Amino acid sequence: MGNISYITTLCFLAPLLINISGQETVTNDSISQQQSDDNIGGASVGRQLEIDKESYSFEYRFSITPMNKWYSMKDKALTDKGLQFGIDYTFLYMRSSKVISDANNKNTASGILNLQLGWNIINRKSGKNKGTLLFKLSDRHAYGSLTSPMFHGLNESGYYGLSGTGYHNYTMRILEFNYQQFFANQRLGFVVGKIDLANYFNFHGISIPSMHFVGYGSMVTGTGNWGNAGLGGVVMGRPTKQSYIMLGAIDVYGDLFQDGDFFDLGRNWENGDFMYMAELGYIPNFSERYFKRISLMAWKSPNYTSYGGNEVAAGEGIAFSSHWFFAQRFAPYFKFGFSNGAGENTFYKHDLQLGHGLRFRHYDMLGTSFSWAKPNIPDTKDQMTFEVFYRYNVSAHIEITGDYQYIINPTLNPNDNGLSYIGLRGRIKL
Secondary structure, X not given: XXXXXHHHHHHHHHHHHOEEOOEEEEEOOOOOOOOOOOOOOOOOHHHHHHHHHOEEEEEOOEEOHXXXXXXXXXXXXXXXXXXXXXXXXXXXXXXXXXXXXXXXXXXXXXXXXXXXXXXXXXXXXXXXXXXXXXXXXXXXXXXXXXXXXXXXXXXXXXXXXXXXXXOOXXXXXXXXXXXXXXXXXXXXXXXXXXXXXXXXOOOOOOOOOOOOOOOHHHOOOOOOOOOOOEEEEEEEEOOOXXXXXEEEEEEOOOXXXXXXXXXXXXXXHXXXXXEEEEEEEEXXXXXXXXXXXXXXXXXXXXXXXXXXXXXXXXXXXXXXEEEEOEOOOEXXXXXXXXXXXXXXXXXXXXXXXXXXXXXXXXXXXXXXXXEEEEXXXXXXXXXXXXXXXXEEEEEOOEEEEEXXXXXXXXXXXXXXXXXXXXXXXXXXXX
């Protein structure tokens, strides 16, 4: 589907979602107080479907009255068949103040179309120890001939990181397809299939790039060897009511994102080359795990030959993460990590991140963050980033976000002491 078709669809859906009224039903974000026990990962398919379903009522915004039949149909499908599904489209435009050379483009833009589905096929009526099949179909496309925002820093501006995390460029594919099962009254659980470990480990409550920060310095630790989604599994156990343990393994690189590969589990698992992660965490209780958590993660990846023929050294590291949502408004987080700097997708040897999200009456959010990183490239300066965003909820299912990033000592552009990004993001979810 071409970019014009996506934009046309976006323009068609917008008026259906907006109806001027004195009341508003709003879909909450990932720091909601209303949590279920039905999902393991903080940004997994199941959790994102849960976020989109949660709603609160308040005044002075736009209602979604014309779409009531659509949402009633979704509720009926969940009640009768255990089916939960969502469709969302997000676009991101960014412009950098500096580029590596005159041959590079300061502009970058892309869109993401997702279809997500969850089907509760075991223990639907009991409500405990559920077994759920989870599916995510995704198309991510740069606009025109522009570099995708995800790699603009590496290819165009010189920022050593992901300037627009997740805003990639690849053809329609099954991005995630896995089965999740709980046991022992939600005390044990596992996920197996095509997964993304970043959805389960080292996340904080305002790190979903379609809703919160977009820069890598505000997301997961850059000292981790985060590969693409691929064949793997996660096991979770709760030895006490206020603690958990997670173990994960995944194809060390994952999906190669080649055109025409509709379902790619990765190629390294065939040789036994897996990335391993383990996390120990404290939570007040299981239902609050997405927005009140303190955790310590360790990871290890093997030496192997990449699909491009390059030899990749073994990597290992640890990372700490803490986030705590309180008073229905404040969402601070703090993270740091250490590694040997090796691994195909590792950026830094050391990094530190701290930030805060302030939520307003209409579920608008102001986010601010700072990060410091020691790159794994020899003889380079420490790189620091600042990011601020403001998300404005036009309606329950339409969001507009302004974003600003400033990078000090961009590693791949040593001729400039600093550069900035200004961005605009829009999102529609059904």
